[in-house]
Structure formats: C-alpha cells, structure tokens
Amino acid sequence: MNILVTGSNGQLGCELRKLAKSYEQFVFVFTDKEELDIRSEHALNKFFKQNKVDCVVNCAGFTAVDGAEDNIAAANELNMRGAGFLAAACTEAGALLIHISTDYVFNGQAGCKPYKETDVAKPRSVYGKSKLEGELEVIFNAQRSVIFRTSWLYSSFGHNFVKTILNKAKSEQELRVVYDQVGAPTYAADLAKTILDIIPLLPEKIRGKIYNYSNEGVCSWYDFAHAIIEMEGIDCQVRPVLTAEFKQLAQRPHYSVLDKTAIKTDYHIDIPHWRDGLRRCLEAIRD
Numbered sequence: 001m002n003i004l005v006t007g008s009n010g011q012l013g014c015e016l017r018k019l020a021k022s023y024e025q026f027v028f029v030f031t032d033k034e035e036l037d038i039r040s041e042h043a044l045n046k047f048f049k050q051n052k053v054d055c056v057v058n059c060a061g062f063t064a065v066d067g068a069e070d071n072i073a074a075a076n077e078l079n080m081r082g083a084g085f086l087a088a089a090c091t092e093a094g095a096l097l098i099h100i101s102t103d104y105v106f107n108g109q110a111g112c113k114p115y116k117e118t119d120v121a122k123p124r125s126v127y128g129k130s131k132l133e134g135e136l137e138v139i140f141n142a143q144r145s146v147i148f149r150t151s152w153l154y155s156s157f158g159h160n161f162v163k164t165i166l167n168k169a170k171s172e173q174e175l176r177v178v179y180d181q182v183g184a185p186t187y188a189a190d191l192a193k194t195i196l197d198i199i200p201l202l203p204e205k206i207r208g209k210i211y212n213y214s215n216e217g218v219c220s221w222y223d224f225a226h227a228i229i230e231m232e233g234i235d236c237q238v239r240p241v242l243t244a245e246f247k248q249l250a251q252r253p254h255y256s257v258l259d260k261t262a263i264k265t266d267y268h269i270d271i272p273h274w275r276d277g278l279r280r281c282l283e284a285i286r287d
C-alpha cells in the first residue's frame with residue numbers, strides 16, 4: 001500500500017516518518033508544503049497523476065490557535081479549503097483519506113463529561129471553526145475517509161507545550177500555568193502508531209467515520225506542566241492560575257476530554273496513560 005503523508009515536517013508527520021521503517025508493508029511518500037501544497041488544486045492533481053496513492057494521512061494544518069484569530073483567511077484556506085481539495089483528490093484517485101482534527105471543535109461547556117464523536121461540536125475559536133469546517137469538507141468530498149480527533153498533541157519534534165515548559169523552566173524561577181482548562185495530552189508517537197496499525201483494518205466502505213484519540217487520563221495544563229518539571233527534576237515552581245488571569249487571544253474549551261470508547265471497542269487497542277507518553281517523549285528529547 002502506498003501512503004502519502006502531507007504536512008510531514010510537523011509533529012505528527014515526523015513521528016510517522018520515524019515509525020515508517022517498522023511498517024515494511026507500506027511504501028511511504030513524505031511531503032510538506034514545498035513539495036505538495038494542499039491549498040493548490042493544481043499541485044494536488046499533478047501529484048496524484050504522477051504518483052500512485054492508496055492512502056493519505058493528512059498532517060498538514062494551520063495549528064497556531066492564537067495566531068488563527070488574526071489570520072482567519074489563512075486558517076480557513078489550509079484547514080478547510082486545503083482539506084476539501086485533498087479530499088476531492090483522494091476520491092478521484094480512489095484513495096483513503098485519514099484526516100486529523102481536534103478537541104477544539106467542542107466548546108467545553110458540557111460539564112465534566114468526556115465528548116463522544118457524536119456530540120454536537122460548537123467551536124469557540126477561529127482555529128476550532130476552521131477544523132470543524134475541514135471535517136465537513138472531508139466528509140463531503142472524500143468517498144473513503146476517517147477523521148481522528150486528537151487533543152494537546154506534543155512530540156520531541158516541532159514546537160509544543162512540553163518544549164516551551166522545559167525551556168522556560170530552565171531560565172525562570174516560577175511559571176504560571178492555567179488549571180481551569182482540562183483535557184488529555186497526546187504523545188504524537190502514540191497517535192502515529194495507532195494510525196498505522198489501524199489503516200489495514202479499516203473496512204473498504206468507510207466515509208466520514210470520526211474516532212477520538214488521546215492518551216489515557218485527564219489533567220489540566222497546570223498538572224501537565226507540573227509533571228514535565230517533576231519528571232525532568234528541574235528546580236522551578238509551577239503556580240496554578242485561572243484562564244481569566246492569563247491573556248490568550250483565542251478562547252479555549254474549559255473541559256475537552258475526548259471519550260475513546262469507539263476506537264478501543266472497534267480495534268481493541270491499548271492506549272498508554274499520558275504520564276507514560278510524557279516519560280517517553282522526555283527520553284526522546286534527551287536523546
């Protein structure tokens with residue numbers, strides 16, 4: 001099976017790249033915007049004419065949540081229109097599309113109850129809206145498609161919360177981190193492995209099937225930061241603060257834990273706890 005990974009220089013793309021050698025049954029092509037800009041219908045048509053593609057894992061995204069508030073057009077162009085173009089190209093080529101979405105499609109106001117795939121999505125941010133629109137583009141345009149909604153993605157590759165906390169904790173005595181936003185961190189390596197394990201098991205007829213995926217467990221950003229610093233043995237205090245005390249452009253859900261019953265039931269997968277994922281990521285960063 002020939003698998004195309006788009007946006008492959010990002011966190012999830014790099015983890016897929018790292019895992020590729022363990023999946024000899026797949027032939028991978030890794031592209032990022034220089035080789036294949038998914039906002040360009042022309043570039044996509046040309047690429048799919050020149051390459052045999054059976055499956056696409058779309059890791060491309062406008063992922064700057066605050067940045068999107070001031071760049072609505074750019075966020076929509078990539079997360080919505082790009083996803084739609086890619087979905088249409090997959091249909092034309094008869095390829096399966098694995099698309100990645102987010103817990104930020106939810107407003108987080110449903111109380112402390114994990115969101116199921118079927119719960120009504122009402123994003124609070126431009127980023128969340130653009131990702132929800134992207135899901136709809138995929139469902140509408142791709143004849144074979146699966147959407148993974150994930151949350152709080154981090155990796156030893158790219159920029160993310162774990163690396164920000166590590167860097168700040170080394171130079172500052174005290175960090176202020178919000179404790180009224182609760183979710184579940186996801187080590188991108190675990191999501192990457194799950195995607196590759198599941199691809200061969202997907203039924204031939206599958207359209208717009210949404211699966212939630214994060215690591216197990218629940219925490220606030222404060223708990224997450226505390227664990228990062230504790231596991232690394234850094235001498236720095238973490239102080240819990242309210243979102244209201246902390247200026248961020250985009251509004252984020254206060255509670256956006258994803259219910260993973262569907263993926264666990266359908267594919268009998270064991271999902272590591274977020275502390276276990278964090279430990280492995282910190283090891284990878286140290287290496």
Ligand SMILES: NC(=O)c1ccc[n+]([C@@H]2O[C@H](COP(=O)([O-])OP(=O)(O)OC[C@H]3O[C@@H](n4cnc5c(N)ncnc54)[C@H](OP(=O)(O)O)[C@@H]3O)[C@@H](O)[C@H]2O)c1
Pocket residue numbers: 006007008009010011012013032033036037038039058059060061062063078082100101102103131150151152153154158159
């Ligand atoms: N990060 C999170 O916390 C999080 C949480 C939930 C869901 N997700 C979703 O998970 C997916 C992967 O996230 P990630 O954190 O791995 O993202 P990432 O690290 O930001 O990587 C995205 C990649 O897409 C590339 N890209 C940008 N414009 C492109 C274009 N026009 N065509 C092709 N590639 C393009 C980026 O290149 P440049 O960097 O050069 O622009 C980057 O290499 C995204 O769909 C994201 O929305 C992320």
